[in-house]
Amino acid sequence: MTTVLEHDLIGRLAAGLPRSSSQINGLHESDAELVRLPGSDLVLALTTDALAEEIATGLYADPWLIGWMLVTVNASDLAAVGADPLGLLVCETLPPDADPEWIAALQRGIADAAVAHELPVLGGDTNAGAAPHLAATAVGLVRGRPLTRCGARPGDLLFASGPLGAGGAYALARLLAPGGGTTVPFRPTARLREGALLREVASACMDTSDGAIATMDELMTRNGVGLRIERSVEAWTDPAALSAANAAAIPPWFLHAGPHGEFELLFTVRPERVQALDNAAGAIGWPPLQLGSVTAEPGLVVAHAGGYRTLDATGIRNLFGECGGDPGRYLRELRGMLPGRH
């Protein structure tokens, strides 16, 4: 099996570090770390995520969006384990000569997202540094069994919490015209309400922060299964993202090749639990999208041009890193790995 490049690094960094006997999940098994609280039936969900490359590469340039995303990427990890949000710690490293208006917009973005996600800011740390570096830690509580990436079985059905591809469309627009303002709207909200509901009905769950294909690859690897995407890509791709891709002559699958996603949830449900999903989702007016099903045969098989085609999910996932940030080379090589338009 081809390895995931980012996992190599994390595995090397984690080797030799002491682990906790109260921790429920192993490395890469869930979007947030899950720790059973001694002497209680509560499980603490913890996650930390920084925006470093996203700022350095100009993917996120607007300070309000940086603040919004700092909260959202962390809230999304809580959503994927079905945790109720407790709060957020914010660790801000800012240049001493940073524009006060830039900082004010950043703080507004953090505050707006904290309110939208009902994730109060508990505290944090401030530092001076040459380049802005924003990190945050989100904390949540799970009562009962948390949701993890593990638990999908052949025969389960695969769903998305909403249309996918907005993250990819946004990133491609920034990548292809980094100077010009992008017209692809991007202001995702983490699916906390949906994640809490899925805890009762889903067999496995992960957010699409790294793009849909990377998420599918991870769910397949964690569970030793394959995925068969029976619905055509147009059926579950965000309409605005699809229009933007069409206008730029980019085939729809490119929107899902990552590594920048839209913070929706991808999850699997046992066939006998689909009605429970529909009932619970209907009660909050949320329509999950069915994409396909889990197969015993490993590999990602996708509907295309009236038939099916197998994609090299791990290869696609690693490609951006392997191209060392060269957008031309990335798109050229991607073209050979993905279905075109039809």
Added chain:
Amino acid sequence: MTTVLEHDLIGRLAAGLPRSSSQINGLHESDAELVRLPGSDLVLALTTDALAEEIATGLYADPWLIGWMLVTVNASDLAAVGADPLGLLVCETLPPDADPEWIAALQRGIADAAVAHELPVLGGDTNAGAAPHLAATAVGLVRGRPLTRCGARPGDLLFASGPLGAGGAYALARLLAPGGGTTVPFRPTARLREGALLREVASACMDTSDGAIATMDELMTRNGVGLRIERSVEAWTDPAALSAANAAAIPPWFLHAGPHGEFELLFTVRPERVQALDNAAGAIGWPPLQLGSVTAEPGLVVAHAGGYRTLDATGIRNLFGECGGDPGRYLRELRGMLPGRH
């Protein structure tokens, strides 16, 4: 009252951010954030601290020490609220071309400190960036009333968990001879065991991460009281730090003027609880050092040359920042604000 410069910034950043109704502490009232867990008598202690300036200025250059300190600074905040450690999240931003041996030493430092503090690494995040940026979040649990910076009353006695000044001696050595290796030993261990014990006997507590005088200033401000340091500075200054200061013709008080401390605890105890402190401390073979007492009259009054002298604690605390990192100017101006040798 003169304001503390760092608090200005934090206050501005925190303004407008939504707070949690489950949070026990207000801004600056405790070393870690304290959150009551709904439906339980447990209090979660959370703290996040990054090493940014410490690396950028060369204060910490040895990668093992950087890793050790990343854990220790966060563990020390848990100690100051009397929390039992649950675990740590590590957020590492590293240059893509970082020396693998440098990274390996960093990870060893993190692992060694995690073991020493019984603070398992739960997870984290890795990013690529031009300069190394290390942040961590520590999580702990408090059963019952947590310890905060608030609660000191006139008549309470002031203690330190151990001799102070090692952090100042280390920083001064690096500041005055940044290129040469320092011979001042510095490898502090957070006072987790002592903090857990103090939860039952102390009225207020704070760690000396920012130096003893800054810590005294903060305890005075939080409690609207003064402090009278009755023991001469030589009696509670770390002997190795004192020798180094003498050799460099630096008066002992300079070791405590910050902003880099040694991660001991400064705490206050009601007179009627001192025997309980002695009993509990004796049981674990720990000798707390009495420094002085809490006064109704605001201000820091210190024993010097057979008499007493008042120090401008807030002014001393702000001086390093006001000097913009110019060590010569800092030491010159400090000389006028502190007692000399006698």
